[in-house]
Amino acid sequence: MKKLLNDPANLVAESLRGVERAHPELRVDHENRIVYRADAPVSGKVGLLSGGGSGHEPAHAGFVGPGMLDAVCAGEVFTSPVPDQMTEATKKIDGGAGVLHLVWNYTGDVMNFDMAAELAAAETDTEVQAVVMNDDVAVEDSLFTAGRRGTGAAIAVEKIVGAAAEQGRSLSELADLARRVNDSSRSMGMALTSCTVPAKGSPTFDLPDDEIEIGIGIHGEPGRRRVPLASAHDIAEMLVDPILADRDFTGGEGVFVFVNGMGATPNLELYLMYNEIAALLDKAGIVPVRTLVGPYVTSLDMAGCLVSITRFDDEMLRLWDAPVATSGLRWGM
Amino acid sequence: MADVDTDTLQRWLRVFAASVAEHKDELTALDAAIGDADHGANMDRGMQAVVDGLAATPADPAALFKQTGMTLVKSVGGASGPLYGTLFLRMAPATGGAASLDPETFAKALRAGLEGVVARGKAEVGEKTMVDALTPALDALDAALGSGQSLADALRAASAAADEGRDGTTPIVARKGRASYLGERSAGHQDPGATSAALLVAAAATAVAEQGAA
Numbered sequence: 001m002k003k004l005l006n007d008p009a010n011l012v013a014e015s016l017r018g019v020e021r022a023h024p025e026l027r028v029d030h031e032n033r034i035v036y037r038a039d040a041p042v043s044g045k046v047g048l049l050s051g052g053g054s055g056h057e058p059a060h061a062g063f064v065g066p067g068m069l070d071a072v073c074a075g076e077v078f079t080s081p082v083p084d085q086m087t088e089a090t091k092k093i094d095g096g097a098g099v100l101h102l103v104w105n106y107t108g109d110v111m112n113f114d115m116a117a118e119l120a121a122a123e124t125d126t127e128v129q130a131v132v133m134n135d136d137v138a139v140e141d142s143l144f145t146a147g148r149r150g151t152g153a154a155i156a157v158e159k160i161v162g163a164a165a166e167q168g169r170s171l172s173e174l175a176d177l178a179r180r181v182n183d184s185s186r187s188m189g190m191a192l193t194s195c196t197v198p199a200k201g202s203p204t205f206d207l208p209d210d211e212i213e214i215g216i217g218i219h220g221e222p223g224r225r226r227v228p229l230a231s232a233h234d235i236a237e238m239l240v241d242p243i244l245a246d247r248d249f250t251g252g253e254g255v256f257v258f259v260n261g262m263g264a265t266p267n268l269e270l271y272l273m274y275n276e277i278a279a280l281l282d283k284a285g286i287v288p289v290r291t292l293v294g295p296y297v298t299s300l301d302m303a304g305c306l307v308s309i310t311r312f313d314d315e316m317l318r319l320w321d322a323p324v325a326t327s328g329l330r331w332g333m
Numbered sequence: 334m335a336d337v338d339t340d341t342l343q344r345w346l347r348v349f350a351a352s353v354a355e356h357k358d359e360l361t362a363l364d365a366a367i368g369d370a371d372h373g374a375n376m377d378r379g380m381q382a383v384v385d386g387l388a389a390t391p392a393d394p395a396a397l398f399k400q401t402g403m404t405l406v407k408s409v410g411g412a413s414g415p416l417y418g419t420l421f422l423r424m425a426p427a428t429g430g431a432a433s434l435d436p437e438t439f440a441k442a443l444r445a446g447l448e449g450v451v452a453r454g455k456a457e458v459g460e461k462t463m464v465d466a467l468t469p470a471l472d473a474l475d476a477a478l479g480s481g482q483s484l485a486d487a488l489r490a491a492s493a494a495a496d497e498g499r500d501g502t503t504p505i506v507a508r509k510g511r512a513s514y515l516g517e518r519s520a521g522h523q524d525p526g527a528t529s530a531a532l533l534v535a536a537a538a539t540a541v542a543e544q545g546a547a
Contacts, residue, residue, distance in 0.1 A: 006494070023398065044483070053411075067382055075410050075411075076374075076410055078369045078371055079369075079371050079375055079410040079411045080410050080411050080412070081408060081410060082408070082409070082410050082414055083406060083407075083415075084406075084407050088346065106511065107412040107454075107510045107511065108410065108411035108413075108414070110455060111415035111454070112410070112414065112415055114415075115406065115415055138514070138518060139514050140514075145508065145514065146509055146510055146513045149514065157455035158343065192479075197369075197370050197371065199374050200370050200371075200374075204365050204369070204370045205366075217514060219369040219511070220369060221367075221368060221369050221511050221514060221515075224514075224516060224518075225518075269434040
């Protein structure tokens with residue numbers, strides 16, 4: 001393992017020190033591993049809290065700031081944060097209008113956020129609602145699985161709901177909007193390589209040079225199937241076809257297309273992938289109106305990409321275009 | 334035979350912590366195959382925190398279980414934190430505040446813990462989870478105590494049943510947790526949660542046998 005480290009055990013803590021130094025507009029509670037807006041709580045505004053395991057940077061701390069999230073909790077690498085962190089974060093960002101938990105659908109995250117909501121209800125009078133984000137078509141949503149994973153849709157959900165929260169909308173309205181954006185989104189990812197969790201020191205799974213994994217998650221977990229390495233053209237079809245088969249993306253204002261790098265894939269390749277994806281969408285009569293290409297929800301040093309498509313209505317489009325000032329996304333201010 | 338006192342319960346936790354530390358790499362390797370390669374490290378961190386807190390532990394079993402559960406919820410993360418944490422948190426009220434636990438009360442507390450795990454994780458037997466080790470273990474414990482065996486012997490039977498349940502997870506297609514994302518590909522791998530749960534039952538058998546021998 002060759003990584004920029006002092007001690008794997010201190011990786012998350014030391015990285016949060018760096019976040020604090022690099023971004024004076026953010027505050028970091030090191031004891032509870034919470035990154036939050038310096039101006040929190042914003043009076044009268046619903047607080048938006050998300051978070052999850054570390055290793056997905058710039059998710060999650062990269063999306064804290066005006067126009068997006070109020071706070072995130074950081075867990076160990078690929079491990080959900082714990083209820084105490086979430087309860088403390090909920091208190092920090094409660095501006096009197098309640099707090100919305102935006103939860104990525106993973107068993108541990110859902111259980112910990114559930115326990116946090118129970119604790120918050122017992123300890124405070126803050127009103128808390130939670131919306132679980134689950135957009136990954138690689139997983140069948142059935143009794144036989146933990147349900148679809150939350151992957152790329154979170155960027156659209158957090159950005160759009162963040163903009164709506166700045167307008168002073170109510171907790172229930174924001175929860176409904178979050179569900180609507182999530183329901184309008186579908187994603188599918190693939191890996192060229194595995195990734196190395198520093199505490200383990202070796203790749204999570206073995207992937208031969210001539211094979212790829214289709215339908216991966218964002219934690220180095222293996223995917224649904226393994227296939228021989230194919231051209232970018234063919235890989236784009238393997239990702240886009242199941243997305244389009246799962247939902248109707250025509251109509252509305254068009255779609256938001258997000259081509260996410262998994263951590264070790266250069267943008268040069270991601271834009272090549274976007275070229276392939278745009279051609280497939282064009283053939284299907286689907287019109288991209290907004291795009292995002294780059295590494296935003298990574299899986300440590302995994303190579304590969306994840307495609308996420310959201311059908312935008314006019315409200316979502318307006319809210320997507322609204323100003324945002326985070327280290328991960330920044331425009332209009 | 335003697336009731337289970339807090340010394341024995343603390344020994345149970347220490348033996349479990351040592352066992353998790355010893356099997357840390359194995360648990361992580363099992364998790365790497367069908368999950369996300371962190372079960373060993375997370376459980377080890379959590380149980381070390383539990384052991385570190387033992388010095389300051391109040392004297393009765395309920396307080397010990399509550400402290401253990403809260404520590405695990407705080408320090409483990411992932412799904413294992415809420416699940417193991419809930420197990421101990423639910424054991425606390427089931428002791429009825431007794432200063433030491435007779436075998437039936439200990440078994441009843443473990444059963445309450447398992448019910449908490451099932452409720453939190455919404456898992457049933459046969460879905461490739463820790464429930465697959467704990468359920469047969471507690472069934473065997475109840476049966477052995479019902480037939481008049483000593484707690485030490487009954488826990489040995491429970492431990493054997495947990496090991497069998499753990500081994501039985503290998504062919505199962507996972508329906509819960511990250512392993513379920515793999516579908517059919519999860520078959521052929523032993524479940525890491527059932528593996529650590531079997532260590533928990535084995536540690537109880539060891540701790541109680543040592544009390545009997547002391």
